[in-house]
Amino acid sequence: MTWNDKSVCVTGAGGFVGSHLVEQLVEAGAKVRAFVHYNALGRWGWLDESPARDFIEVIGGDICDRDSVRQAIRGVDVVFHLAALIGIPYSYYAPLSYVHTNIEGTLNVLQAARELGVSRVVHTSTSETYGTARYVPMDENHPLQGQSPYSATKIGADKMAEAFHVSFGLPVVTVRPFNAFGPRQSARAVIPTIITQCLVSDSVKLGNLHPTRDLTYVSDTVRGFMLAASAPDVVGRTVNIGSGNEISVGDLAKLIIRLIGKPVKIESDTSRVRPAGSEVERLLADNSLAQQLLGWKPEVSLEDGLMRTIKWVKEHLRRYRPGVYTV
Numbered sequence: 001m002t003w004n005d006k007s008v009c010v011t012g013a014g015g016f017v018g019s020h021l022v023e024q025l026v027e028a029g030a031k032v033r034a035f036v037h038y039n040a041l042g043r044w045g046w047l048d049e050s051p052a053r054d055f056i057e058v059i060g061g062d063i064c065d066r067d068s069v070r071q072a073i074r075g076v077d078v079v080f081h082l083a084a085l086i087g088i089p090y091s092y093y094a095p096l097s098y099v100h101t102n103i104e105g106t107l108n109v110l111q112a113a114r115e116l117g118v119s120r121v122v123h124t125s126t127s128e129t130y131g132t133a134r135y136v137p138m139d140e141n142h143p144l145q146g147q148s149p150y151s152a153t154k155i156g157a158d159k160m161a162e163a164f165h166v167s168f169g170l171p172v173v174t175v176r177p178f179n180a181f182g183p184r185q186s187a188r189a190v191i192p193t194i195i196t197q198c199l200v201s202d203s204v205k206l207g208n209l210h211p212t213r214d215l216t217y218v219s220d221t222v223r224g225f226m227l228a229a230s231a232p233d234v235v236g237r238t239v240n241i242g243s244g245n246e247i248s249v250g251d252l253a254k255l256i257i258r259l260i261g262k263p264v265k266i267e268s269d270t271s272r273v274r275p276a277g278s279e280v281e282r283l284l285a286d287n288s289l290a291q292q293l294l295g296w297k298p299e300v301s302l303e304d305g306l307m308r309t310i311k312w313v314k315e316h317l318r319r320y321r322p323g324v325y326t327v
Helices: 016-028 045-049 066-073 088-093 095-116 149-168 190-200 218-228 249-260 288-294 302-315
Strands: 007-011 031-037 056-061 078-081 120-124 172-177 179-181 203-206 215-217 238-241 265-268
Touching (some): 007 016, 088 095, 095 120, 190 249, 190 302, 215 218, 218 238, 249 302
Parallel strands (some): 007 078, 031 056, 120 172, 172 238, 179 215
């Protein structure tokens, strides 16, 4: 697809992945409408400081409000739906808010896209919908397991997208990213948690060290989204976006400590441990379908991506509260 003059809407545009996606779309020549969560301060999230802010249309609203969703989507060619509540620990405390945002919010997007004749919806899933690996590498046929209220609501959202394609012919493709990381990620994620603690302390407090994750640098994740919006044979499909490599939380911490280059010890913090049955023990993507249908492969290695992220966090450390467990 040539993005010149293509009109797109990105929901969740002020967030970590959403803001990177907006910037790449602007750079590619798209006309971007950014849908951000309305707030009394008029903040646009990460877009407040983005070089793309002067080249986009921003609409404040709420993904749970059908009218503001319709306003954001009206007249665009492609919708990238990223708006969601994503913190797993907080979903233990506020599951109903996750139902409203992740399931009902997705329903609002799908209904508006159907009624307004959008040419494609790129819906965002998560590798957490798979739960602990029953086999590896995990392809798109892997069973779905709701091991947290968050993952359960994302499964519901994915199935709603599937239903709108099957029932109404809505041109939806579901992108299932494995663990994206990079600049701007919040301390709810493990990599910023490790980096910030390393930078200000001689110890890092973590929960379980043995679970493994498949980590993908954010620019690669965003490229997968954009390819999913244009590839001809992915409508109605779900496609993994993951590196095809795994690393344990403990080994990840050791790698980050080595890259930062200072002596830091790793300590266990029981308050950071998920309930036993809720912990996703292993994630490892099979990305062969992405290679086949999208021509996608990761381009940024784990170490290169971590170095870029460490550099950014150092420059923006004031935005974090190192040592505070963020749910």
